[in-house]
Amino acid sequence: MKVTFPHMGNAWIVIQTLFESLNVEVVVPPVNSKRTLNLGTRLSPESACLPLKLNLGNYIEAASQGADTIVITGGIGPCRFGYYGEVEREILRDAGYDYEVVTLEPPNGSLLGLAKRIRFLAGTKNSWTKILKALRFAYLKSVGLDRIEDLIHAARPRLPSPLDTEKLYEEGKERLAQTMSEKGIFDTIQWVQETIRERQVNVRSSVDGKYKPLRIGIVGEIYTILDPYSSMGVEQELGQLGIEVDRSIYLSGWVGNHVFQGLVPGYRSIKSYPGYAKHYLPHFVGGHGQETVGAAVKFAREGFDGIIQIFPLSCMPEIVAASVLPKIQEAYKIPIMTLIVDEHTGQAGIKTRLEAFVDLLERPTMLRGIEQTRGEVLGVGGR
Amino acid sequence: MKIGFPRALFYFDFFPFWAGFFHHLNIEVVTSPPTNRQIMDLGLKNASDETCLPLKLLSGHIQALKAVDWVFLPRMVSVEAETYTCPKFLGIPESLLSSVPTGIPVLSVTLNWRKGQRLVLKDLQTMGETLGKSKIEIKQAFYEGQKWQEKFQKTRGAEWNFAPTNLEWPPEPERLKIALVGHSYLIQESYANLNLLKKLREKARVELVQHVDQIEIETNLLELRKKLFWSHSKQIYGAGNKFLADPEIDGIIYLTCFGCGTDSIVQELLSRKARQRHKPYMVITLDEHSGEAGLITRLEAFLDMIERRRVHEGYVSTHGERLDCNSNTL
Structure with a gap:
C-alpha cells in the first residue's frame, strides 16, 4: 500500500511526517502546478470548485509514482468538501485509476468505523499508543510550521532582500520537514528567528527602514488561503509590495478544529471567530463562511489597513460571507477586496489588482506613517 | 397584520407550512407576484454578483413586496434529520438584508430539524414573542402548518398549483x-x-x-x-x-x-x-x-x-x- 493525499499549502509536511513515523509508505504528489490543474480540470465537473480540480490533479500525478490509496478528511456538510471523497472515487474509477479512497471521518457517526479506517491505514504493526504519539508529533510540527510562516509574513516587508527571505522560508520548511524530534522543531524555529535577527541588524542602520508597513488581513476559503498556488501567491506578492500579512486560518488551527474536533487549539485558534461574527452573521453557513466574517471583524478592530477575501468560484459559504462583508467595510471604514479564483486565474491579473489595492491603502497613510519605523520582525510575527 | 412572503426559493417547498402556520395565527400572508421582467431586473441589480440565480430572484421578490408590516425570511437550516439545506439558505436573512425595502422590518426564525421538533417549536415560540403570540397559540399553529404541509406533499401539490402545468394529456403510449x-x-x-x-x-x-x-x-x-x-x-x-x-x-x-x-x-x-x-x-x-x-x-x-x-x-x-x-x- 502506498498512501497519497491532496496538497494544501504546507500540509504535505505534516501528513508526510505522520505516515512516515508510522512506517507507512507515502507518496507526496508533486507540488501544485499548471500541469496538476490541467490534469484535474480535464476530469472534474466544470462547476466544481477549484480545490476539487487540484485534488484530482494531485492524485493523477501521484498515481504515476505508484500511489494506490488516497487519504482525505471528510465532513457532513453543508460545504461540498464533505462529499469530495465520494465524487473523487467515482471520477478516478471511471478514468481508469485504481485507487482506494479512505475518508478520515466517522462513517454515519460511528467512531468504531473511524478507528477501523485508521487501523486500515496504519497497518497491524502500530499500536494505538504509537498512532496517538505520531498524531501528536505531526500536530506539533504543524504549529511549528505556522510559526515559521508567520515569522516570514512579518519578515517580508522588513528585510532587505526579498529573494533571501523566500530562501529562508524554503529552508525553514525543508528543515522542518526532515526533523523527526520535538527538539528539531524547536531548533528550526530558533534558527529562523536567529537568521532574521542577524539580517535585521544590517537594516537598522540603513535609511530604507524608515516606514511602518501597512497591514492586510487575508480571510476566505481555507484551501485558497493556505495554498499559495491556488491564489497565485497573494501573500508573497503582498509581502514584496511591503505589506505585512496576517491570515484568518492557519494550518494547525484548522487541524485542531477539523481533525481533532477542537481538542487542541492550534496556532491562532479559529474558535473565537464566530463570536466576532455574531452581529453580522449569527449562524454558521458551512465551510468557513462565519470564520471569514468573524476574522474580518477581528482584523478591522485590530486596526488593519485592509482586508482581502479569497475564495474559489462558486464556493457557497464564502458567497454568503462576501455578501455580508460590505456591512463590515462600512461599519469599520476598512477597505475589503474580494478575489475569486478558478482555473483561469492569471498571475498578472491578480498582481494588478493587488497593486491597485495597495496603492489605494497607501495614499491616506503616506503622510501619517513617515515618522514611524518598521519595527522588528520578532516583535510581530511568530508569537 | 400583514406578512410579506417572497415567492422564491423556499416558497416552492414549504409555503404550505407557513401559510397554515400564519393562517392559524390570524396573520395575513401576502406573497409577491409571480416572477416577471421587473422582479428579475431588481434582483439582478441588488443581489451579489457571485450568487446563484434563485437567490437573485429571491432578492427581486423581496423588493417587490409592497405594503406589508414584515418581510418574512426564515433561516431554513435543516428540514429533516441529518441533512442541511444549501449553505446559501443558511445565510438568509443576513446576505439579503440589503434587498429589503427600507422601513420594513425583517421577521426571521431559525428552523433546524436536526435538533428535533422540540427545539424547532422553541425557536418558533421565540419568533411568536415578536408577533405577540402565546406559546400555546404557536404550538397549535405549528401543528396546523404541519397538517397543511402533509396534505401538500400527499397530493403532490395538486391543490396549490404552483406551476400552472397540471394539464392532463391522454395516456398515449406513443408519447415519449x-x-x-x-x-x-x-x-x-x-x-x-x-x-x-x-x-x-x-x-x-x-x-x-x-x-x-x-x-x-x-x-x-x-x-x-x-x-x-x-x-x-x-x-x-x-x-x-x-x-x-x-x-x-x-x-x-x-x-x-x-x-x-x-x-x-x-x-x-x-x-x-x-x-x-x-x-x-x-x-x-x-x-x-x-x-x-x-x-x-x-x-x-x-x-x-x-x-x-x-x-x-x-x-x-x-x-x-x-x-x-x-x-x-x-
Missing part, C-alpha cells in the same frame, strides 16, 4: 416519457426557466421529482457509500436514480443553474450512472442570460435523438466508421 429533475425552485419557476415544464409537456409525458414516493427515494439512496447531506440533493439523486432504472422513462433532463454548488456534485454522480445505464441524459444550465431559442433547440434535439433511438433501438451497425464511434451513450 421524460423525467425532469432538479431543484423545485428552478423547475417550478416558469419565468426563469423559460417555461421549460410547459414546453416539455407539450411534447412528451413528464415525470418530476415530486412524483416519486418518499420510500422509493430512500431505497434508491441506499447504494451511496456516504449519505448525501443536502435534503434537496437527496430528493434529486433518489428520484433520478429511480428514473434511471425505470425502463418506461426515455430520457432524463437535469435542470440546474450556474454556480449551484450542490448540483455540481449530484449532477456528476447522476450523469455517470446515466452513462453506465445508457440512458439519454441532458443538463440544462440556467442563468439570467438564458435565451429561449437556445433552450428550444436543445430540447428539440434531445427529443429527436430519443425518438430516433426508439426506432433504431440504439443498435448501430458495427461495420465501418460511424460518427459516434467514440461515444458510449448509445
